Amino acid sequence: MNVRYFPGCTLKTKAKDLDAYARRSAEALGVTLDEPKDWQCCGGMFTSANDEVATKLSSVRLLKDAAASEQPLVTVCSACHNVVKQTNHAMQTDAAFADRVNRYLGDDAYHGEATVYHYLELLRDVVGYGAIKEKVVNPLKGKKIACYYGCLLLRPGSVMRMDDPENPSIMEDLVRALGAEPVIFANRNECCGGYMTMESPALAQKKSEAVIRNAKANGADLIITACPLCRYNLNKQSDDLPIVYFTELLAEALGVKEEPHE
Amino acid sequence: MNNAQLRDEVIRISGVNPSKCMGCGKCSATCPAYDEMEFHPHQFVSMIKNGDLAPLLKSDSLFRCLSCFACVERCPRGVEPAKLIEAVRLQVIREKGANHLKPESVPAMVDEDLPGQLLVTAFRKYAK
Numbered sequence: 001m002n003v004r005y006f007p008g009c010t011l012k013t014k015a016k017d018l019d020a021y022a023r024r025s026a027e028a029l030g031v032t033l034d035e036p037k038d039w040q041c042c043g044g045m046f047t048s049a050n051d052e053v054a055t056k057l058s059s060v061r062l063l064k065d066a067a068a069s070e071q072p073l074v075t076v077c078s079a080c081h082n083v084v085k086q087t088n089h090a091m092q093t094d095a096a097f098a099d100r101v102n103r104y105l106g107d108d109a110y111h112g113e114a115t116v117y118h119y120l121e122l123l124r125d126v127v128g129y130g131a132i133k134e135k136v137v138n139p140l141k142g143k144k145i146a147c148y149y150g151c152l153l154l155r156p157g158s159v160m161r162m163d164d165p166e167n168p169s170i171m172e173d174l175v176r177a178l179g180a181e182p183v184i185f186a187n188r189n190e191c192c193g194g195y196m197t198m199e200s201p202a203l204a205q206k207k208s209e210a211v212i213r214n215a216k217a218n219g220a221d222l223i224i225t226a227c228p229l230c231r232y233n234l235n236k237q238s239d240d241l242p243i244v245y246f247t248e249l250l251a252e253a254l255g256v257k258e259e260p261h262e
Numbered sequence: 263m264n265n266a267q268l269r270d271e272v273i274r275i276s277g278v279n280p281s282k283c284m285g286c287g288k289c290s291a292t293c294p295a296y297d298e299m300e301f302h303p304h305q306f307v308s309m310i311k312n313g314d315l316a317p318l319l320k321s322d323s324l325f326r327c328l329s330c331f332a333c334v335e336r337c338p339r340g341v342e343p344a345k346l347i348e349a350v351r352l353q354v355i356r357e358k359g360a361n362h363l364k365p366e367s368v369p370a371m372v373d374e375d376l377p378g379q380l381l382v383t384a385f386r387k388y389a390k
Contacts, residue, residue, distance in 0.1 A: 006307065008379075009378045009379065010377045010378045010379040013378050014375065014376070014377040014378060015377060015379075026328035041382055043382055043383075043386045044330055044379050044380075044382035044383030044386055045382075045383045045386045045387055047348065047352075047386065048276065048277075048344070048345045048348055049275040049276060049348060049349050049352055050275055050276075050277055051274075051275045052275075052352075055386060070337070079379050079383065115272060119377075146275065150330075150367070151328070151329075151330035151331055152330075153333065155330070155332070155334065155335045156331050156334050156335055157335055165335050166335070190294065190332070191294040191328050191330035193294070193328070194328045194329070194330065194380075194383070195328075195380045195383045195384045195387065196295070196326070196328055197327070197380065198368075198372065198376075198384055199363075199373045199384075200298060200326070203294075203295060203297075203298055203326075206292055227379075228377040228379050229377055229379050229380050229383070232375060232376060232377050232380070234375065235375070
């Protein structure tokens with residue numbers, strides 16, 4: 001099957017691994033990722049104020065492209081996913097906002113017709129964890145993996161609608177399908193300190209340290225994440241606990257983990 | 263704008279009704295930036311409800327919210343405090359020359375591993 005694929009700005013620069021392993025794994029699973037031409041950055045954060053129009057237009061353009069292609073739109077970075085899904089929700093539910101956006105963009109009116117999946121949802125709901133399990137050539141036996149969700153992937157739960165925001169299982173179930181053992185830990189959906197790492201490094205340090213300490217205390221060998229910023233913050237505070245993208249683990253289990261950059 | 267007009271504007275653009283708050287404090291209890299805030303999420307809610315916005319407009323607490331939505335998710339009354347904080351912050355940074363983050367100050371705060379995601383988020387949050 002074919003899907004529209006939005007990598008976003010950071011997957012072209014500091015998070016090339018997240019992108020490369022997502023592409024290799026999709027290919028191995030029989031999914032073709034079509035990247036739209038000339039996409040624009042999502043902006044990294046959804047501004048919730050309903051009178052903010054300009055900052056949401058890049059996401060609406062992306063969504064319109066997906067709707068026109070009649071393919072679901074797949075994102076992999078937690079931030080892109082959050083912004084694009086929240087924008088789509090606003091276009092569906094806030095008629096006054098949608099009207100302003102549509103008058104600005106002209107042509108065909110858009111009211112949230114596109115379907116947006118996070119790559120994890122693509123794996124769980126479209127490909128299926130059962131099918132993935134059958135394609136695993138290198139089961140990750142004996143590995144204890146802490147799945148770190150952070151904030152953007154699941155919240156707000158009423159809009160993201162991908163899992164229970166307080167007791168998620170989408171990544172843990174993937175880890176099980178790949179033959180490894182998930183580690184459940186309390187801080188898995190608490191913030192890493194996010195962009196505050198620039199202005200208040202002490203705050204980000206404290207939050208990220210708490211995540212790592214909690215994962216270690218529960219016996220983790222490895223932390224996985226979908227967010228380049230989470231990975232950056234956690235990496236800064238981790239000495240011996242590796243922090244990797246979930247797509248790397250997937251590629252490893254599917255036997256397509258090669259050097260991602262030629 | 264006077265205080266009452268500002269309050270109405272913040273309520274209008276955030277879509278939040280602060281009168282739904284029952285004062286349980288769960289938003290502040292779960293806030294990862296609590297220790298760094300002069301005014302905490304539950305105080306934003308009550309001060310906006312009361313039209314007491316002047317101290318909020320001057321406070322650095324506006325720039326401590328991480329937009330992690332923990333308070334939004336965990337409020338038992340669905341008040342969504344983060345949206346109120348953002349609406350107040352917009353009243354500040356929408357003024358000409360009031361950007362909290364300026365491009366020239368960035369190079370001193372970054373290292374070579376820092377993802378672009380962080381910079382676009384910070385600018386969207388702190389500047390117009």
